[in-house]
Amino acid sequence: MTQNYGFGTCLDSPNKNLAPLVTTLDREGQLEIGGCCLTALANQYGTPLYVLDELTLRTACKAYRDSLIEFYPGISLPLYASKANSCRALSYILASEGFGWDAVSSGELLTALEGNMPTQRILLHGNNKSLHELNLALKHRITIVIDNVYDLQMLAQLIPNNGPPASVMLRVTPGIECHTHEYIRTGRLNSKFGFNLNEIEDILRWLIGCPWIQVTGLHAHIGSQIFELQPHHDLARIMIDMIKLARSMGHPLVDLNIGGGLGIRYTESDCPPSIQSWIKTIAKTIVLKCKEYNLRLPRLLCEPGRSLVGTAGITLYTLGSRKEITGIKTYVSVDGGMSDNPRRITYKSNYTACLVNQANLDYQKNITLVGKHCESGDVLIEDLSLPISKPGDILIVFGTGAYNMSMSSNYNRVPRPSTILVASSKADLIQLREQPDELLYHDVVPPRLSTLY
């Protein structure tokens, strides 16, 4: 008999949990996710290993979709912010869930184009799009989110004179403060993204005279890992004011994209709002404001990343060396670190972890869990309580589905891990582990160097 693993399970909003939805202990006391034994996965595929639980991801998708239907009487389209974790299998899943795809680069665009994502559901973002990226979007009639005047200047050159106008959205910086790490706030006036509220009126007026472009929507994204609902309530109000302004100038504005940003639970003390309450807050505000102004409801778009895929993902590591500094601290090292999870060193993020074969044992000792990289800041978890462990034990870190693989690096020429998708006791490889010799592939040794000795 398996038992539910005691991280607290909110079945309809996965972002409120520490662990994927079906995280259980088998008869031998081993952790399983999606019906797959984690020790077996580590043995078969090696570590570090990213594991993604399909049920948790699909449940989060359903929560967004159902909440939009329940709370928003207009048309809606949820998109996935693919920067959170991008690969073709994920695009297939998101497409099948009726989601669109937010891309910021030609790599993220290609992933969707080769990942069964309908082009009319893809958006191209970015504060410094290349000609290649813009051309790719134009070729596939993908909606472009205009971030700045440079975007417009480039598009002016690329769009043929007699062709149909390109459909674009404008990114607005609404000047909203939210409590999250400084590096992941994007809605403040001093942000590098978008047009601020003082500029937007002039830009909208100027665009009225541009037959090569059609502004069909407005977009804003205020930041990430946000636990308050008030900033998104404020954002919705501001954006309806902007829609009123744009429509009064004659722009055929149909879309309002409210961005993403809903936080997830990384540690016991985190308490993010549910997906349902996030959508409800935004939808209600938009409906009320539109009623007040007698405006037609816009099509409501949102583009969550972390709250879709974050909780679905975990990372498995093998424990290695141990260093005890008497009276000071004990370091335990894993076989990965800041290359597969750069969030701790970047944002001081906290995580929850345990041993996969001793998940229900009393905790005994506080350790500092560190990576294998040549960097003192390569710490994964400070003050982690673990039972007595030994080299070779498998450790699981929860909540690594978002912004781990996608922000990973080859620092110290460490290859990136595989990703395994688990569902109904089946495990499928969706990203192959890099091999050390592949890392040499892009090296070029000029002949004059190789003939020197």
Ligand SMILES: Cc1ncc(COP(=O)(O)O)c(C=O)c1O
């Ligand atoms: C433009 C844009 N949209 C959506 C997102 C997704 O944010 P999150 O993963 O917090 O939902 C981000 C990242 O912060 C973003 O920059």
Ligand SMILES: N[C@@H](CCCC[NH3+])C(=O)O
């Ligand atoms: N990369 C950030 C999220 C924001 C990125 C997109 N604006 C993180 O790991 O928390």
